[in-house]
Amino acid sequence: MLENVRTLVVGVLEFRNLGLQIGELMFANRLPWLLTTGCCGGAMIAGWLYLGTVNLPRIQADEPQDQDSQRQQSAASTNPQKEAAGEVEAAARIVGGTQCLDCHRSEYVRWKRSKHATRAFDLLGSTASARRYAEALDIEFGEVAASNSLCVQCHATRQIRADGVARVLPGVSCESCHGPSGGVDGWLNTHSVYGEEGGTRSDETKEHYLERKAKCGKSGQLRSEHIYELAKACYSCHLVNNEALVNEAEHPVATQNFDFSIKSLGDVRHNYHLDQQVNAEVATLWLDPLWHGERRTAAGRKRLMFVVGATVDLEMSLRALARATDEEGDYCEAMSERVVDAYELIEEDILEEVGDLPLLEKLLETAEEIYTKLDDEEFVLDDDRQACVDAANAVAAIAREFAVKRNGNQLDALEEPEVPDEE
Ligand code: HEC
Ligand code: HEC
Numbered sequence: 001m002l003e004n005v006r007t008l009v010v011g012v013l014e015f016r017n018l019g020l021q022i023g024e025l026m027f028a029n030r031l032p033w034l035l036t037t038g039c040c041g042g043a044m045i046a047g048w049l050y051l052g053t054v055n056l057p058r059i060q061a062d063e064p065q066d067q068d069s070q071r072q073q074s075a076a077s078t079n080p081q082k083e084a085a086g087e088v089e090a091a092a093r094i095v096g097g098t099q100c101l102d103c104h105r106s107e108y109v110r111w112k113r114s115k116h117a118t119r120a121f122d123l124l125g126s127t128a129s130a131r132r133y134a135e136a137l138d139i140e141f142g143e144v145a146a147s148n149s150l151c152v153q154c155h156a157t158r159q160i161r162a163d164g165v166a167r168v169l170p171g172v173s174c175e176s177c178h179g180p181s182g183g184v185d186g187w188l189n190t191h192s193v194y195g196e197e198g199g200t201r202s203d204e205t206k207e208h209y210l211e212r213k214a215k216c217g218k219s220g221q222l223r224s225e226h227i228y229e230l231a232k233a234c235y236s237c238h239l240v241n242n243e244a245l246v247n248e249a250e251h252p253v254a255t256q257n258f259d260f261s262i263k264s265l266g267d268v269r270h271n272y273h274l275d276q277q278v279n280a281e282v283a284t285l286w287l288d289p290l291w292h293g294e295r296r297t298a299a300g301r302k303r304l305m306f307v308v309g310a311t312v313d314l315e316m317s318l319r320a321l322a323r324a325t326d327e328e329g330d331y332c333e334a335m336s337e338r339v340v341d342a343y344e345l346i347e348e349d350i351l352e353e354v355g356d357l358p359l360l361e362k363l364l365e366t367a368e369e370i371y372t373k374l375d376d377e378e379f380v381l382d383d384d385r386q387a388c389v390d391a392a393n394a395v396a397a398i399a400r401e402f403a404v405k406r407n408g409n410q411l412d413a414l415e416e417p418e419v420p421d422e423e
């Protein structure tokens with residue numbers, strides 16, 4: 001009896017999985033024949049449900065330049081028109097996660113289970129607080145998910161199709177973190193081609209490898225080696241740098257205690273690339289000795305992610321503070337506190353533990369004046385705004401250098417960030 005129930009349950013689960021898989025394939029390959037065969041009702045329904053929830057994404061990034069997309073406008077930015085043009089260009093290059101499915105099935109399936117795919121978008125429609133936020137900002141509740149909605153910047157992905165039609169792809173998707181990939185010169189077409197005649201990874205020449213990476217970087221791909229830029233992508237949403245949203249609507253000001261290492265190693269983790277069966281602790285392509293030698297370790301990467309995350313937190317909090325206009329508001333107060341906390345985390349939990357890290361010492365020096373003023377309650381928003389921007393820019397340059405030059409092995413004194421259990 002028990003055995004029969006078990007078989008039935010397993011059978012139902014497998015049927016559901018089959019439905020989902022066929023649904024994914026249908027969507028990915030747009031196989032119309034599946035729709036017309038008509039013999040596969042369960043799969044069709046699953047496929048249809050799937051179509052209803054499938055996502056696409058956004059964000060902009062570049063190799064060495066600072067990336068300021070709509071979510072992460074720096075306070076230094078004085079050209080809203082240029083900014084808007086950049087957003088449109090980025091949205092036009094979004095192809096959507098299903099374009100990745102053929103080659104990144106495991107990553108896709110893992111992502112599909114993450115809160116970015118299951119929750120981020122639904123929050124907009126399903127909670128009383130969403131209605132409150134919208135009302136406070138005079139956004140029609142029915143418009144929170146429209147393509148020009150503020151909310152969509154972080155809870156979904158804006159896409160502009162070739163015919164100019166703007167669409168909203170629910171959720172935070174591959175390209176929200178890895179950069180828009182489409183277009184003639186987009187990295188989608190380049191990033192997996194190992195040579196003129198195709199070939200495999202191990203056949204690729206060093207010259208081709210370097211050229212490929214440079215091209216992908218130029219068209220805005222954020223890959224595992226771009227630790228600084230990836231962390232910045234997270235903070236561009238998880239730190240809510242919009243004063244009205246916080247002060248008037250009372251939307252959360254940030255995800256509290258957002259630790260880039262732990263958060264990436266948890267819900268987001270999808271490090272399947274070199275072994276499609278195993279979700280490795282850290283990105284396998286970053287670790288792979290093929291181009292990097294034997295010196296990189298998973299522990300080193302996790303520590304490096306922790307430290308780089310802390311530096312990006314400081315940078316982004318400084319930028320957010322510089323955007324404040326109301327010194328008495330919750331937003332300004334919260335961002336001031338964040339700057340102080342991020343500074344002290346680097347000083348006490350990193351530098352004091354590790355000791356000799358000249359780059360990080362230099363980084364703290366650039367933010368010391370602002371930190372001291374905030375700590376002594378001598379900070380005056382209107383007088384110190386530009387100094388915040390300058391400090392953020394200086395912190396950014398050093399943080400990036402640190403992320404590129406270090407492999408984390410010199411951070412042994414730090415506790416190794418723990419990978420949370422997979423759900
Ligand atoms: C035609 C197959 C194919 C498609 C389609 C594809 N990828 Fe890839 N992707 C690969 C291969 C192969 C690699 C490994 C490249 C290497 O060895 O450097 C890779 C690597 C990556 C990496 C990691 C690069 C690194 O060095 O850390 C990211 C990120 C990535 N792909 C994202 C995407 C996204 C997002 C999409 C969809 C928009 C996508 N890929 C579509 C084949 C593909
Ligand atoms: C700058 C990015 C950003 C923007 C813009 C944004 N959100 Fe959010 N939102 C977030 C993040 C990050 C969280 C998660 C916060 C946390 O972890 O506590 C969140 C959480 C929420 C939640 C769940 C928390 C709660 O209070 O119930 C709702 C609902 C929500 N947002 C609605 C909206 C609406 C509606 C808008 C537009 C008026 C909007 N958000 C604009 C980033 C953003």
Ligand code: HEC
Binds near residue numbers: 280
């Ligand atoms: C929330 C941000 C985020 C989203 C969404 C996201 N990624 Fe990633 N991705 C990352 C980060 C961060 C890393 C580096 C992870 C690490 O070091 O542990 C990464 C690493 C990768 C790698 C390299 C893995 C390896 O083993 O080297 C590939 C490939 C990849 N992502 C593809 C994708 C695809 C395809 C999607 C969509 C289905 C996707 N990513 C969605 C943030 C994201």
Ligand code: HEC
Binds near residue numbers: 234
């Ligand atoms: C486009 C905006 C956006 C980007 C980029 C983004 N997130 Fe999120 N993230 C969200 C929203 C919105 C939620 C939903 C909040 C919730 O579940 O309460 C969320 C939820 C999460 C969650 C689950 C809730 C939690 O706090 O545990 C994790 C973990 C997470 N994000 C980590 C990351 C990491 C790591 C990165 C960067 C590699 C990243 N996110 C990039 C918007 C974003």
